[in-house]
Amino acid sequence: MDFRPVLMIIGALTATLGGTMFLPAFADALVGNPDWIVFVTTGLITTLLGAGTWAATFGKGQSLNVRQAFLMTAMVWVVLAFFGALPFYWAELGLSYTDSFFEALSGLTTTGSTVITGLDDMPPGILLWRGLLQWYGGLGIIVMAIAVLPMLQIGGMQMFRVEAFDASDKILPRAGQIAASMTTVYMLLTLINAISYWMAGMPLFDALVHAMTTVATGGLSTRDGSISSYDSIAIDYIAIVFMIAGALPFVLYVRFLQGDRKSLFSNSQVRVFLASLAVFALVAVVIQYSEGISRGEEAFRHALFSVVSVMTGTGYATADYGSWGHGAAALFFILTFIGGCAGSTSCGIKIFRFQVLFLDLKQHVREILYPSGVFVKRYNGAILTDSVSASVMSFVFLYIAAFMVLALLLSLTGLDSITALSGAATAISNVGPGLGDVIGPAGNFSTLPDISKWLLAAGMIVGRLEVFTVIVLFLPRFWQN
Template sequence: MIDPRPITLIVGALTTGLGAAMLAPALLDILLGNPHWQVFVASSLFTMLTGSMLFLSAQGSAGQMNLRQAFIMTVAAWVSLVGFGAIPFYLSGVVPSITDAVFESMSGLTTTGATVIVGLDNAPPGILFWRGLQQWLGGLGIIVMAVAVLPMLQIGGMQLFKVEAFETPDKILPRATQISGSMTMIYLIFTTLCMIAYWAAGMRMTDALIHAMTTVATGGFSTKDGSIGHFDSAAIDMIGITFMLAGSLPFLLYVQAVQGRTSILWRDSQVKAFMLTVFALVLVAWIYEHARGFNPGIEGLRYAAFNVISIMTGTGYATTDYGAWGPFAVTFFFVIMFIGGCAGSTSCGIKIFRFQVLYQNVRQHLSRIVYPNGIFVTRFNGRKLPDSVSGAVMSFFFLYLCSVAVLAVALSFTGLDDLTAISGAATAISNVGPGLGDIIGPSGNFKPLNDTAKWLLTAGMLMGRLELFTVLVLFLPRFWRA
């Protein structure tokens, strides 16, 4: 029998915190004279009351958390936060149904960036701020989860990044609190610097704040229907590029750099592989643009760099409709949305370190074919790769591609065309945001999709953000046996 008290305690505390966060957009609406502040106050009171009841019902009686409880807690926390986070969207009337409200909330907290809201330019300021705040909180939660929870659960090779203090589940909370405090401070500093930079480049203060939150979180929610492209500013594009890259690097390395190990960022093999990949992909996109006559010269470099980095890191901003660049561009952007950033960052996707592990395994296998009696050791960052990590990464690759394929087939059964179904599945599992095609492409929106497709995509966003195994393991009958 699984003891629900530790799970209830944590879910209750997080839900209460989310309810308190709803007061921020309420305050903004009050200051701007917008009547939607009542929606946020009501949502906040209900959310905090429910969360407090859950927390108090388990306080003082919850024991240590085991692995099964940790799996359930992780999924339950995200589902709970998404559900309560959807309340302001529904009560405000900016979305017509609970389906759309949950979709928007899931997209926000998982930092996917797909939206069903049309008319963002004239949307209530509190709602726009809530969307940005959701992504900011979601990005912070993703960082803490990547450092404290996923390595302990040994999800998809994440055990490679286990912090030494997290040897057992009962040590997670106190140590995670210490480390997350340092990472939160760095996260807040990045957000502040990004906001100031956007404001100096010409954005209004509210736009600068919301875009800063969604840039550092690599989420991609914008206050404009035209996304970052609305501003048509090279300076704003460069600021976005800088902070999207900053959000895609491991935040634990930032903590270590602040503590005096300043060289660790450019010595880390994952960071070097990520930056090299970015450079190569931007160069390919720029050359293609120039060859086809789209945005030639240095202007083409700006568009290539911004959109490649946005899609690769899973941010999902757009400055142009790259789907109109031709068949190669469609295939190119479809492929790079799987890549993602570094482990321990706010970015999504498969993650660079898994491609490094895959490369090491393939290299070892080929070497053994050529030299059957040779001894070849796979390494990551100078350390020997355990067989358990290699096996977990290979399993993750297989399950990732299978999940995209199954979701694409399911979406096609709802009546979507092939390009929309396939790119929709990929962008949901990869938590990128825009897909491809006329409907959900960079110049489109997810609102026209039917409710069944939206629920499928909502489930896909959750699975992708929780690294697949965390969700799927709950469907195994063996998991629930005592």
């Protein structure tokens, strides 16, 4: 395998990550925090190594075939997390490298699980760096989901292939063109969100950081109490709107801005996603009423916020839904796996795969009832091929299998059953908080053993890379010509 195209892309992305480290350095320097030196040092190291790698491999075989795309997609998250962990490790936080890597990977994969406490008194550099990691990772996830995964035919993502770039050796120019339009939309949503937070009463710095982590559906906050710290109804609803916006297909935003006003809400995936949010929110309201938790608008707002936060994988919290009883625990455990739309920053199995499974089941029942009938499956008006159905079913099976293996391994490290199961689910689905007293909405991951954190980090990568991308690398045939 020719590793030069892979190293060229990783080098460019690493240099970009290094360049962003100077922003938190400037923020710390403004308030006189000595950690600005840490960010400048790590920024120089990361930028020089990334730029050097890019320069050494630039122009030497820039076409990227499918095998190289698999390797690049898997390696880039690990490499960026390695360098992204350095500011956490060298800053005055006292974090071990395990905790630093966990925090950086959680940010880049937009998982939102954290090992850091005392955020309310944290210097601005660290808070801004956490926000930048999620914002940077969210943009990378969109480009990967739209430009790379459809080419690799991962989990049915080939349904969303752009026909103008159908050849596998055109992944690079395709990614470049898509990245430009996606970045514009992504920045526009972030700016609107930040202004909305600020006008609702959130401090300007907090508004900027929360806008980055909301649109990225990441959920890292500048406060230990997350969004609930602001005790603002307006901020809660603004967060709901932009969490949903981050979980919708970004390609549809581009089409909307190009004049196709019907594309966004005529899409079946979007309609099912929004309908699912409404139904699950109603269930959460009923649970609160039955358990005597809250009533009226407060019950509706906490229900909708919690459902949207978990289902989109953002992980913000305005209420400890883990204390709403066993029915709520079961509901939010299920929501952890569902996720948002394909081509968004959200996580989980994704809505379109449940739609495909339903269409397959529907056709199977029809064939039993009418053995001589001929039925054609359609998704959004297009014919749904058997290869897509097989790919989706394989993905869902492996996804559940990966969750079960991770939960078993976590339990072997000494975690209780609730922590192990919800930890595995939240890592694989890149959601953030789990269930229970330890890693629930009111807790964090700092007290877990190091081995548990490394297992959870592996789960974050497997979930973010849609399982197949990681498994393929362990097949001997992949490395053979």
